[in-house]
Amino acid sequence: MTDLSRRPVLGRPSIASGEEPLLRADGDAATAGWRAEGGSTPWCAVRAASVVGVRHRLAGLGSDDAFAWAVRDGAVMLAVADGVGTAPGSAAAALRACRAAVECPDVAGAVDAANRAAAGGGATTIVVAVVTEGGAVELARVGDSTGLVVEEDGSWQELFEPPDPERSDRATTALPAKDPAVESAAARLGPGAVLVLATDGIADPWRDGPTTVAPALAAALAARPGAPELLGAVDFSRHGCHDDRTMVAAWLR
């Protein structure tokens, strides 16, 4: 994973190679260099892949991304968050937000809980999803982390409005906020489809790489990967793509 020749190159190559994440003294898996996780309920499989970005590796810092899930009867709650790097304590805020969010059975409550939990230092985005046994998905988000559905044929649809390509003066909304700008979305997962929650470290190259990153990640997901395979796919090398990357994927079994 640290050898350039083993990170798949998707698009214009990067000079980055072999950068090691900082070995943290506390071994806290929440902000580890590479995380591959997952498992299944009787009706739903979940995979998470999270990689600390090259920019943080070079600075000796950990990832600002976080994720969490919870399982209850007939529903799986998923959350992904991206701590705002300029505010100290944001990685911890992202983790608190995710953990609080997945304790709630509905997305509105989840964002509320995330907002309260994010207080106390730092700022973070959040995207949450409730997946129910029939394949119905409800989502909500604050900030630029996002959700997508990938179909079996590799086509994909982003469930939230992507950022404006004109992109000058794009402000990042984040939690905690007095009156957070919450966006909602919904989807229905068919038998071959995969739900993806992702931070912008994945979503931006996905949108910007329609002939490289998007097909590669879609193909990786369509193969119903184990968590290590998904991690390998997410740790691709691409010019300028040095942000933390986190993806949580779910599909119906």
Add this chain to the structure above:
Amino acid sequence: MTSASAPVGVEERYSVFPFYICLDVSASMAGEPIDSVNRQMPRLRASVGEDPAVSEVIRLGVVTFSDVARSVLPLCDLSLVEAVPEVSAQGRTSYAAVFDHLRHVIEEDYQKSRAAGDRWYRPAVIFISDGHPTDDPERWRSALARLSDPGWKRRPNVLAFGFGEADPQILAEVAAGRPNRAFIAAEGAAPADVVPELLAGLIQSIVSSSASVYEGAAQLIPPDVPSMRAIPVDELD
């Protein structure tokens, strides 16, 4: 918004933040000031060019101006550059020349860049001068107006820095009269001290601005230069 599997002609995109350093190389810069610039440039090249997290989102160009303006380093990815060319000082100080040059070069660079797949954040111009313009005020003001024309989509954000004989009011005009965009060296500060501090601050500013790109909201972060103070913006009555 829906995106199916990639239709024909859909382009790959890479976001970049262009920085143009515009350096006065008129005769008054000869000696310690210009030597200082030449000593600092390798440091700039290393800090920006050897860090992929910076070099792959920043594009850097260096323009010098005295009687004429010249691109001594065309806008580029610094990791692909072995050394920044050395500069020498002579001649008068034409602000019109550099503003006209920038107006032309920025648009040309944008078109080339876009055709190659880059998406631009609004470019930054770092304007550094040690004297007042020797050309006709009408000429440089109209050239500045073309550079800062709000109707031009690639209109840059300008930070202006002055020392020696530079005129604070003119620098404020160059920086479009916005607060915290024009800076003048403190009274009595020697160019020999100011220039290295300014260039070190510039390196930091470029690195911080590149970091802001990863935070989802690109910002031009002005350098912190201890021996310079921000030129106050006047109130209209």
